[in-house]
Amino acid sequence: MAKCRDANKTKETITYSAMELFAKDGYEGVSVESIAKKADINKAMIYYYFKNKAVLYEAVVRNLLDDIYYEILKESKKCKKPIDEMKSFIFTYAKFADENPYLPSLMLSELSVGGRNLPDDMFVGLKRIFSLLRSILKRGEEKGCFEKSLPIMVHFMIVGSINLFITTRQLRLKVENEFGKDICNDCKIEEISEHLFYSIKKMLKGEDT
Amino acid sequence: MAKCRDANKTKETITYSAMELFAKDGYEGVSVESIAKKADINKAMIYYYFKNKAVLYEAVVRNLLDDIYYEILKESKKCKKPIDEMKSFIFTYAKFADENPYLPSLMLSELSVGGRNLPDDMFVGLKRIFSLLRSILKRGEEKGCFEKSLPIMVHFMIVGSINLFITTRQLRLKVENEFGKDICNDCKIEEISEHLFYSIKKMLKGEDT
DNA sequence: CTCCTAACTAACCGTTTAGTTAATTATAAT
DNA sequence: ATTATAATTAACTAAACGGTTAGTTAGGAG
Known part of the structure; x- marks a missing residue:
C-alpha cells in the first residue's frame, strides 16, 4: 500500500487494519506499530491522520x-x-x-x-x-x-x-x-x-x- | 498486608487483587506492577507464586x-x-x-x-x-x-x-x-x-x- | 522548470512493561 | 543457639510501548 499518496485511501487502510486488530485483540492488546505493519505503512502516518491511538479507536x-x-x-x-x-x-x-x-x-x-x-x-x-x-x-x-x-x-x-x-x-x-x-x-x-x-x-x- | 509470611494468605491476596483488576481493565490492560501495588506486596512475590502473568490470569x-x-x-x-x-x-x-x-x-x-x-x-x-x-x-x-x-x-x-x-x-x-x-x-x-x-x-x- | 505543500519516512525519546537475580529476613525444627 | 528453608525484597535487564521530530519525496499549480 505504502506511497500511494492518496490521503483518503491511506486513512481508510489505517482504519480498516485497526478495526481488524482491535476486534481480535482488544484496545490494549494492539500496538500502534502492529497496525502500521498490517496496513503496510509507516507508524508515523497513523499519527499524521489521527491524534493518538485512542482517537483512532474511537473512529473505528x-x-x-x-x-x-x-x-x-x-x-x-x-x-x-x-x-x-x-x-x-x-x-x-x-x-x-x-x-x-x-x-x-x-x-x-x-x-x-x-x-x-x-x-x-x-x-x-x-x-x-x-x-x-x-x-x-x-x-x-x-x-x-x-x-x-x-x-x-x-x-x-x-x-x-x-x-x-x-x-x-x-x-x-x-x-x-x-x-x-x-x-x-x-x-x-x-x-x-x-x-x-x-x-x-x-x-x-x-x-x- | 506485606510481610505476613503466610503463603496461603499472600497467594490469595494476589489472586483477589488480580481478579479485581483483570475484571476492570482486561488482561492486557493490567500490569503486574499494578497488581502488586493493589495487593501491597513486592512484584517479585507474584513470580514467586505464579510462573507468569498468563498463569495468574488462568488461575483467576x-x-x-x-x-x-x-x-x-x-x-x-x-x-x-x-x-x-x-x-x-x-x-x-x-x-x-x-x-x-x-x-x-x-x-x-x-x-x-x-x-x-x-x-x-x-x-x-x-x-x-x-x-x-x-x-x-x-x-x-x-x-x-x-x-x-x-x-x-x-x-x-x-x-x-x-x-x-x-x-x-x-x-x-x-x-x-x-x-x-x-x-x-x-x-x-x-x-x-x-x-x-x-x-x-x-x-x-x-x-x- | 520551480516551488509549494501534502504525503511520507527513519531514527529516535522517555516510559513502561514482563520477568530475573542475588541478597535478606523471619520462622520453625533440631 | 544453630541451621535449614520458606518468604520477601530492591535493584536490575531487555524489550516493547506510544508518541515525536527533523527531514525527504512526489505531484500539481504557477
Whole structure:
C-alpha cells in the first residue's frame, strides 16, 4: 500500500487494519506499530491522520456503530406493524454482525471494561440502537400486540445472544464433536435470526392472545 | 498486608487483587506492577507464586468458573422438575454474577477475543456450564414440558443478558434520566431473574400447553 | 522548470512493561 | 543457639510501548 499518496485511501487502510486488530485483540492488546505493519505503512502516518491511538479507536467504533444504526433504521422504515419491525431489528442486526464480526467483538470488549476506552459521547452509538428497540416495544404495547416487558432485558437478550453467537464461532468449532448440532456450527445466520425472532415473539405475546 | 509470611494468605491476596483488576481493565490492560501495588506486596512475590502473568490470569478465571459451576450444580440437585432446574439455573447464575461482577466482565472480555489469553483446556469451565443447561433442556423436551429449541441460543440469551446487565451497571447510571425505568437501574437482581425466567418459560412452552 | 505543500519516512525519546537475580529476613525444627 | 528453608525484597535487564521530530519525496499549480 505504502506511497500511494492518496490521503483518503491511506486513512481508510489505517482504519480498516485497526478495526481488524482491535476486534481480535482488544484496545490494549494492539500496538500502534502492529497496525502500521498490517496496513503496510509507516507508524508515523497513523499519527499524521489521527491524534493518538485512542482517537483512532474511537473512529473505528464510531464507524461501526453508525453503520449498524443506519442499517437498522433503513430496514425499520419499510415495516408497518411492530412485530415486523421487531423481526427486521433482529434480522438486520444479526446479518450485519455476521458480515462484520468486528462489531460484536468490539462491543463486548468495550462493555466488558465499562467503556473505559471511549469518551462519554460515544455511547450515543449504543444508546440509539437501544432506543430503536425500545420504541418498537413501546409501540407494540400501545397497540396491544406485545405484552409489557423490561426493554433493557429484551435488548440484552437479542444483542447479547447474537454477539456471543458470532464471537464464539471459532471456539465452538473446537467442541463440535462433543456437542454436535446443539451448538449450531453449521447454522446459517438466517436460521439463528429466525429462531431468535420466534422465541422473542412468543416471549412478548400476551397470555391469551 | 506485606510481610505476613503466610503463603496461603499472600497467594490469595494476589489472586483477589488480580481478579479485581483483570475484571476492570482486561488482561492486557493490567500490569503486574499494578497488581502488586493493589495487593501491597513486592512484584517479585507474584513470580514467586505464579510462573507468569498468563498463569495468574488462568488461575483467576479458573477459580471463578469453578465456583459458579459448583454453585449451579449444588442448587440444581435440589430440583425435581426441569422447569424448576431452569429457574434454579437462571437465579443461581444471576445471583452469583451480581455478587461477583468480576465473572461477567472476565467472561465477556475473554469471549470477545476468542479466548486468546487462555489455554484450550480452560474451556472446560465454560463448556460444563453450557452442558448443565443443555441437559436441563434435553430432559424437559423428553418429558414434554419444553418445546424443541436451539440449546446454544437459549444459553446465550440467558448468560448474555445477565452478563450485559451486570457489566453495564455503571454505564446505565449515566443515562438514567433519559431512559428512566426502562433500563432497570433500581431493579434488584431477583426481579431481573424473575423476568428472565418468566420470559424463557414462555419461550419454551409448547404452542398449546 | 520551480516551488509549494501534502504525503511520507527513519531514527529516535522517555516510559513502561514482563520477568530475573542475588541478597535478606523471619520462622520453625533440631 | 544453630541451621535449614520458606518468604520477601530492591535493584536490575531487555524489550516493547506510544508518541515525536527533523527531514525527504512526489505531484500539481504557477
